[in-house]
Structures are given as C-alpha cells and as structure tokens.
Amino acid sequence: MRTEQDIRNTREHETLFYALTMLGGLVTVAGLAAALYMEHAGHVVTGMNNQVVWGLPHVFAIFLIVAASGVLNVASIGSVFGKVMYKARAPLSGMLALAMLAAGLAIIMLDLGRADRLIVAMTHFNPTSVFGWNVILYPGFFAIVGIYLWTLMDRQMNPYYKAAGFAAFIWRLLLTTGTGSIFGFLVARQAYNSAVLAPMFIILSFAWGLAVFMVVQWIMFSWNEVSLNPAIRTRMKNLLGTFIAAAFYFVMIYHLTNLYFAKQAAFEHFILVSGGIFPILFWGGYVILGTLIPLILIYHPGLSQQKGSICLAAELVLIGAICLLYVFIIGGQVFPLDMFPGMIVSSSFYDGLIDSYIPSTPEILLGLGGFGIAFTAITVGVRVFKFMPEDDVTALDSTGHMLD
Amino acid sequence: MALMKRALVGFAAVLLLAPGVSIAGAAKPVITIENPGECIAPAEEMRRNHMEMLKHQRDRTMRQGIRGEKASLNECINCHASKTTGSVTGKGGFCESCHTYAAVNLECWDCHQPKAGKKHAEAAGVKP
Amino acid sequence: MNQPEDKSRRSFIGAAAVGVAGLGTIALAPGLHLVEVSQANPTSAPSQGASSKVRWGMLIDTTKCATGCDVCVKACATENGINETLKDARQGSQWIRKIDLKDPKADHMHSLPMMCQHCAEPPCVDVCPTGASFKRADGIVLVDRHTCIGCRYCMMACPYKARSFVHQPLTEQNPEVPRGLGCVESCTFCVHRVDKGMKPACVESCPEGALTFGDLNDKNSEIAQRIARESSTQVRADLKLNLGVRYQGI
Incomplete structure (x- = not known):
C-alpha cells in the first residue's frame, strides 16, 4: 500500500528529476552556443594562443575521457576478474563510460578550428598520428561497450557477457594508452615526451573512474533512500584508496624522472615551486585536496565511518583530477620551449618567456557544456533504464563473495 | 499497349513537371559573363565538372607542386570576377549566384582571395 | 644524373611561366586586361612539380x-x-x-x-x-x-x-x-x-x-x-x- 507520504515523495522526486534534466540541458545548450560563437568569430575569443594551443576545454575533455575509460573498470572487476559484487554494478558502469566519453569527445570536436570538417577527420587517416588511432579507438569503445551493455541487460545475450566484458577491458586499456600517448610522444615540450605517461594515465583513470562511480552510486542510493551495505562500502572505499595511492605514486615517478634530467629541472622548478598558480594547484589542489585528504577520509577509523565521508573523498579526488590536468596541460604549455639550451632567449614571438593563459567565458561554457552533456545523459539514463545496483547481500554472504 | 503508353506519358509528364515545381520557389540565378569568349571547356562541361577539375588541380598543385595547369581557381577568378565589385562573391557574383541557388556551401573563400587583380604587394628587395 | 639539365629546364619553364603571366596582366587601359586573351588558351605546359631528387x-x-x-x-x-x-x-x-x-x-x-x-x-x-x-x-x-x-x-x-x-x-x-x-x-x-x-x-x-x-x-x-x-x-x-x-x- 502506498501512503500519501510516498505519493508526495514521488511527486517531489518527479519535479526534481525534470528540474535536473532541464538544468543539464541548459548548460549543454550554453556550451553549444559558445562553440558556435567560437566557430564563427574564431579562437580569437578564447584565451588560447600560439603557445598555449590547448586550453580549458581540453582539460575538461581529457578529464572526461580518462574518467570514462576508468569508470568502466567497475564492470571489468565484475566480468573479467569475477568479483560477483561488482557485477551488479556493471550496467551502470558501462552507461557512465559511454555518457562521459561522448561528452569529452563533444568538447574536443567542438573546439576544433574547423569543427565543420568532422567528416574529414573520419575519412582521412594518418597511421602515425596518436590522434589518428583515437579516431578508431573512440568509436570502437562506443561499439564494444554498447555490445557489452547489451549482453548485460538482455537475458538472451547474457551468455556472452564475459567475452564482451573482456574485450571492453582490453579496449579501455588501449584507449587510455592512446590518451596518455597523445602527450607521451611529444618531443617538443619538456612537460611531455615521457614513456611513463601512458601507464600514469591508466592508473589515474582507475582512481578518477571509481571516484565518479562512487559519487553517482551515492546519489542514486540517497535518491532511492536505500543505504549501501557496509561491507560493500568498505570494499569499494578501500579500492578507491588503493587507486588514489597508486596514482600518486605514478605522478611522483613522473616528476622525479623529470627532476633527474638536468634539462628538465627548470621546468620542474616552475611547476612545483615558482610557477604561481601551478604549484598552488599541484600541491593544494592535487596533493592535499585530491590525494591526502581523501586518503585520510578513507582510512581514518573514525572519519571513514561518518555518513557521506566516502562520497566527499571521491568528490575531492575529482577536484584534484581537474587541478592535476590543468597543471599538466596548461602548465606544460606556458613553459617556454628550450631550443637553445643554456642561452638567454628573446623574440617577438615570446620565446624564452613564461606565457600566461586566462580562459575566456566561451571556453569555460564549452567545457561546462561537456559536463552538461554527461550529466543529462546520466540523469535520463538512470531514470529510463534499470541501472540501480541491487545487492543480494544474503546471497553474496552465503557464497562467500563478500569476502573475496 | 494503350495502358503502357498512357503510363509512359504520365511518367514523362511527372519528369517534366517535377523540376519545374521544385524550382518554382526560388528565382533563377542571374549569371553575368564578364568576358565573353571561350572558357577552358564548353559551358556544359564546366557547369557539370568544374568542381572535379578544381579539386584534382588543387591536390596536384598543393601536394605535388604542379603549377600552370589548365584548371586554376585563380584563373577562374581573374576571368569571371565582376567588373563592378572585382569579386566572384557577393550578390550577383559569378560563383555565389549559382551556389546560393543550388544551396551548395562554398568554403573556398575562407582561405582563397575572391577578388581579381588583387595586387600582390612586394617587399623591399624582393623581386616579384 | 641529368640533374643540371633538369634544373635548367625547370628554370626555363619557370621563366616562361612568369613571362606569360607578366604579359597576361599588362594593363592596356584601366579595367581592360590582356588577361582575358591568354586565359582561355594557356600556352605554357604545366610545371613538372616537386622532385624527390631535390631537397x-x-x-x-x-x-x-x-x-x-x-x-x-x-x-x-x-x-x-x-x-x-x-x-x-x-x-x-x-x-x-x-x-x-x-x-x-x-x-x-x-x-x-x-x-x-x-x-x-x-x-x-x-x-x-x-x-x-x-x-x-x-x-x-x-x-x-x-x-x-x-x-x-x-x-x-x-x-x-x-x-x-x-x-x-x-x-x-x-x-x-x-x-x-x-x-x-x-x-x-x-x-x-x-x-x-x-x-x-x-x-x-x-x-x-x-x-x-x-x-x-x-x-x-x-x-x-x-x-x-x-x-x-x-x-x-x-x-x-x-x-x-x-x-x-x-
């Protein structure tokens, strides 16, 4: 029997759902309008220039793409590594991956100087270009994850879910390798050109993807007034903690290898000490907010049991992620190219100078528009399809899967 | 037999009428030939194939450095530019009037100079 | 190797092309160009294009x-x-x-x-x-x-x-x-x-x-x-x- 209170709650939920969808839609429309304006007026209306060629839209887009491949891990842990607890989370994980990848790609595409030539990008392929590989990797990801979702959600297709899950796992590793390699093969700038970037991006994607998943899961459970089983909560938080620590290890390795080479020392000094906003974002944003505080929230015996503490930790990880990418992408570009080692260089083209970059309103709107796309897709997706993770705790307990 | 004949006539009528109906909405383009005489190919061929000619020439010039071929965008512009505006674009421009009518978007002028006789500026000490 | 010959030929064609182009744009009177005459029947052959022998x-x-x-x-x-x-x-x-x-x-x-x-x-x-x-x-x-x-x-x-x-x-x-x-x-x-x-x-x-x-x-x-x-x-x-x-x- 539904009580009057239930009905009122349902109605409130209904209103809230439409309000949220509207909000997501509005942000998306604002982003599209900004892209159209940039397309028409040219990139002169952005803060990007000939030194800082990729700006805030790319920070947001790469965050979404890396997190998209990472969020699929939740499904992989279930399908590939056979953890039954995570299998209930596989459909949601796949849907989040698709929504976020679509959003990230939309930003990258709309920021192109000639966004109208998308068809050229699809029909002209240069096999030596990492971007070229991505033209294959990204649509492939959509197709494989789409099939994977089908095998998970259609009973007839269910026998194939393991194969599809395995393919999706391999493909997502390739995809993140591709994303890391976009920078890893750039010999020109000191911030990039490092073999550690591809594995670093994979580990970062583990942490960011799981963080996104846990935030969404927390919201869904709160919305439905269900509470997550404490044992499952503990396992997921510990996994997040492991990923945060592993990601931090790789970020340290990246900076330490740079510091080892004398020619990169000036760049590291800039990023870690003297570079104004960049050291602040790195130490304050990534290390303290995005790594240390989440680790404390996750592992402190008292704090970790507080309601909402794990969700807060996951949210901080995501803030740290944006900070780290901003330092990596923008900080890596503002630092001058070292064409003449040991010389003091000056020119009319700002050689030898630290550049400045201030994102303009259209750029910010375009970046946020991407988040609008992801948000709207996820909100509608969890409403229309059955993505809510349902844990059969007694079954998990009796089969011993809670502990494996 | 009679039926077939009627069907054929009907079909022909549709064929004849259809373009008339679809075009009725838009005014036919007015094309001014500024320099009457012979083009590099008969008008019929030019109308049908100018885009292919230009595209192939463009790729050979751009990629292989072959210059001075029969088809050339700059030569089109030099001959067909309006004597009043000096351009092939703008209202009534040779390229634009037809392309507006056919609703085929032209990207050429994003990069190419649509005005004829645009004097190539010369820097000091540089032989033209 | 016929490179020097190749080169002189190219520069000759180049010079010829420049000459024709120059002739074509001589202004006879304001608004009237010889260009019309030469356009329809280009007299010079197209250039050979970039050669891999050259760097x-x-x-x-x-x-x-x-x-x-x-x-x-x-x-x-x-x-x-x-x-x-x-x-x-x-x-x-x-x-x-x-x-x-x-x-x-x-x-x-x-x-x-x-x-x-x-x-x-x-x-x-x-x-x-x-x-x-x-x-x-x-x-x-x-x-x-x-x-x-x-x-x-x-x-x-x-x-x-x-x-x-x-x-x-x-x-x-x-x-x-x-x-x-x-x-x-x-x-x-x-x-x-x-x-x-x-x-x-x-x-x-x-x-x-x-x-x-x-x-x-x-x-x-x-x-x-x-x-x-x-x-x-x-x-x-x-x-x-x-x-x-x-x-x-x-």
Whole structure:
C-alpha cells in the first residue's frame, strides 16, 4: 500500500528529476552556443594562443575521457576478474563510460578550428598520428561497450557477457594508452615526451573512474533512500584508496624522472615551486585536496565511518583530477620551449618567456557544456533504464563473495 | 499497349513537371559573363565538372607542386570576377549566384582571395 | 644524373611561366586586361612539380645577421599577406621571427631568424590526424588547408614553435598564398616562388646576404658546397630530425 507520504515523495522526486534534466540541458545548450560563437568569430575569443594551443576545454575533455575509460573498470572487476559484487554494478558502469566519453569527445570536436570538417577527420587517416588511432579507438569503445551493455541487460545475450566484458577491458586499456600517448610522444615540450605517461594515465583513470562511480552510486542510493551495505562500502572505499595511492605514486615517478634530467629541472622548478598558480594547484589542489585528504577520509577509523565521508573523498579526488590536468596541460604549455639550451632567449614571438593563459567565458561554457552533456545523459539514463545496483547481500554472504 | 503508353506519358509528364515545381520557389540565378569568349571547356562541361577539375588541380598543385595547369581557381577568378565589385562573391557574383541557388556551401573563400587583380604587394628587395 | 639539365629546364619553364603571366596582366587601359586573351588558351605546359631528387634547404649565417634588423620578417609578411592585426599579439601568425640569443657567460649577442625548419622527419607530419601536414617530395613541409581540421596537435609537436593557428577570419590574402580561419600554417619556403624558380622572400630581402637557399642534394649548389666545407649546426640536433634549415655561428 502506498501512503500519501510516498505519493508526495514521488511527486517531489518527479519535479526534481525534470528540474535536473532541464538544468543539464541548459548548460549543454550554453556550451553549444559558445562553440558556435567560437566557430564563427574564431579562437580569437578564447584565451588560447600560439603557445598555449590547448586550453580549458581540453582539460575538461581529457578529464572526461580518462574518467570514462576508468569508470568502466567497475564492470571489468565484475566480468573479467569475477568479483560477483561488482557485477551488479556493471550496467551502470558501462552507461557512465559511454555518457562521459561522448561528452569529452563533444568538447574536443567542438573546439576544433574547423569543427565543420568532422567528416574529414573520419575519412582521412594518418597511421602515425596518436590522434589518428583515437579516431578508431573512440568509436570502437562506443561499439564494444554498447555490445557489452547489451549482453548485460538482455537475458538472451547474457551468455556472452564475459567475452564482451573482456574485450571492453582490453579496449579501455588501449584507449587510455592512446590518451596518455597523445602527450607521451611529444618531443617538443619538456612537460611531455615521457614513456611513463601512458601507464600514469591508466592508473589515474582507475582512481578518477571509481571516484565518479562512487559519487553517482551515492546519489542514486540517497535518491532511492536505500543505504549501501557496509561491507560493500568498505570494499569499494578501500579500492578507491588503493587507486588514489597508486596514482600518486605514478605522478611522483613522473616528476622525479623529470627532476633527474638536468634539462628538465627548470621546468620542474616552475611547476612545483615558482610557477604561481601551478604549484598552488599541484600541491593544494592535487596533493592535499585530491590525494591526502581523501586518503585520510578513507582510512581514518573514525572519519571513514561518518555518513557521506566516502562520497566527499571521491568528490575531492575529482577536484584534484581537474587541478592535476590543468597543471599538466596548461602548465606544460606556458613553459617556454628550450631550443637553445643554456642561452638567454628573446623574440617577438615570446620565446624564452613564461606565457600566461586566462580562459575566456566561451571556453569555460564549452567545457561546462561537456559536463552538461554527461550529466543529462546520466540523469535520463538512470531514470529510463534499470541501472540501480541491487545487492543480494544474503546471497553474496552465503557464497562467500563478500569476502573475496 | 494503350495502358503502357498512357503510363509512359504520365511518367514523362511527372519528369517534366517535377523540376519545374521544385524550382518554382526560388528565382533563377542571374549569371553575368564578364568576358565573353571561350572558357577552358564548353559551358556544359564546366557547369557539370568544374568542381572535379578544381579539386584534382588543387591536390596536384598543393601536394605535388604542379603549377600552370589548365584548371586554376585563380584563373577562374581573374576571368569571371565582376567588373563592378572585382569579386566572384557577393550578390550577383559569378560563383555565389549559382551556389546560393543550388544551396551548395562554398568554403573556398575562407582561405582563397575572391577578388581579381588583387595586387600582390612586394617587399623591399624582393623581386616579384 | 641529368640533374643540371633538369634544373635548367625547370628554370626555363619557370621563366616562361612568369613571362606569360607578366604579359597576361599588362594593363592596356584601366579595367581592360590582356588577361582575358591568354586565359582561355594557356600556352605554357604545366610545371613538372616537386622532385624527390631535390631537397630544398637554407643556410643562415648568424654572424651576418644584425640584432634589431627584421627586414626578412617584413618581407615574409608582405609576400605571404600576413597583414592582420590582433588585440592579443600572441594569437597572431608569425611564419618567421627574429630570436636574440645571449650566452650568460659571454658579452656578445646572436640574432637569427627562426622559421619552419623543414625537417626530413617532421614531428608535425607524424602527429597530424588527417594527413593535412605533409612533406613534399622536395622536402618542403606544408599544411593542406583543405584537410586541416584545426586540432593544433602539430603545434604541440613542433620543437621550434614554427606554427601558428589562424585565430580570426581573414580577407586580405595574397591570391597566391591562401590562408584562413581555423587552420594551422607555417613558413612554406615561399613554395609559390620556389616552384617558379625563384628564392624565398626572406632570402632575397636580406641586406647582408645572410640567408642562402638552394638544393642540398645538388653537389654543385652553393648551399651544399658550403655545408660540406664549413661548419653548421641544426637547432635541437638531439632530436635527429635532419633539418632543411642550418645555422652558422651559434
């Protein structure tokens, strides 16, 4: 029997759902309008220039793409590594991956100087270009994850879910390798050109993807007034903690290898000490907010049991992620190219100078528009399809899967 | 037999009428030939194939450095530019009037100079 | 090897082409050009195109290059129609720029022009997703604006910051040098001049004769002989990109 209170709650939920969808839609429309304006007026209306060629839209887009491949891990842990607890989370994980990848790609595409030539990008392929590989990797990801979702959600297709899950796992590793390699093969700038970037991006994607998943899961459970089983909560938080620590290890390795080479020392000094906003974002944003505080929230015996503490930790990880990418992408570009080692260089083209970059309103709107796309897709997706993770705790307990 | 004949006539009528109906909405383009005489190919061929000619020439010039071929965008512009505006674009421009009518978007002028006789500026000490 | 013969033939065709073009544009009276007559029936055969036997290169003697002199930069801008002004100069195109170098241990300054180095192994060509960045058979690295999507990956990859992105719509292009909004561009070695047998504008404009242009593969060319005889360096030689532009005196 539904009580009057239930009905009122349902109605409130209904209103809230439409309000949220509207909000997501509005942000998306604002982003599209900004892209159209940039397309028409040219990139002169952005803060990007000939030194800082990729700006805030790319920070947001790469965050979404890396997190998209990472969020699929939740499904992989279930399908590939056979953890039954995570299998209930596989459909949601796949849907989040698709929504976020679509959003990230939309930003990258709309920021192109000639966004109208998308068809050229699809029909002209240069096999030596990492971007070229991505033209294959990204649509492939959509197709494989789409099939994977089908095998998970259609009973007839269910026998194939393991194969599809395995393919999706391999493909997502390739995809993140591709994303890391976009920078890893750039010999020109000191911030990039490092073999550690591809594995670093994979580990970062583990942490960011799981963080996104846990935030969404927390919201869904709160919305439905269900509470997550404490044992499952503990396992997921510990996994997040492991990923945060592993990601931090790789970020340290990246900076330490740079510091080892004398020619990169000036760049590291800039990023870690003297570079104004960049050291602040790195130490304050990534290390303290995005790594240390989440680790404390996750592992402190008292704090970790507080309601909402794990969700807060996951949210901080995501803030740290944006900070780290901003330092990596923008900080890596503002630092001058070292064409003449040991010389003091000056020119009319700002050689030898630290550049400045201030994102303009259209750029910010375009970046946020991407988040609008992801948000709207996820909100509608969890409403229309059955993505809510349902844990059969007694079954998990009796089969011993809670502990494996 | 009679039926077939009627069907054929009907079909022909549709064929004849259809373009008339679809075009009725838009005014036919007015094309001014500024320099009457012979083009590099008969008008019929030019109308049908100018885009292919230009595209192939463009790729050979751009990629292989072959210059001075029969088809050339700059030569089109030099001959067909309006004597009043000096351009092939703008209202009534040779390229634009037809392309507006056919609703085929032209990207050429994003990069190419649509005005004829645009004097190539010369820097000091540089032989033209 | 029939290279010298090949070359003289090319320069003859080039000269012929220039002659015809010159004739074609002689103004008989304002608004009336001979151009109409010559257009319909081009008399000269098309040029042979870029040959893989040739490798165009440039040798820059920085000891002759004066600090504060930017004649080559101005000549390039005029030749290639780079005449737009932008509020933020960092968004403007610079195909060639003057760089001043100072060794902190020494008193004297060096000055040199920096532009696309026309690498034999160009990173921009490697990273271009559509193949719009390409190297011609004769070693000139160009951007095909018909397939450039404006992703700027090549600008991230270029070790010389030689490429610029066109940030705003353009209208005053030189008819021979198309360039426009949303595409990446860089020094073309004045390919439209080189194909006619001429030298790049910067080379011709230099009052000190500090820039030498020629075929690195032709043993008899001035540039090849000087590179064989005198010492020259490549910028960021550590990358082993085999540059078309070489410097002396740095």
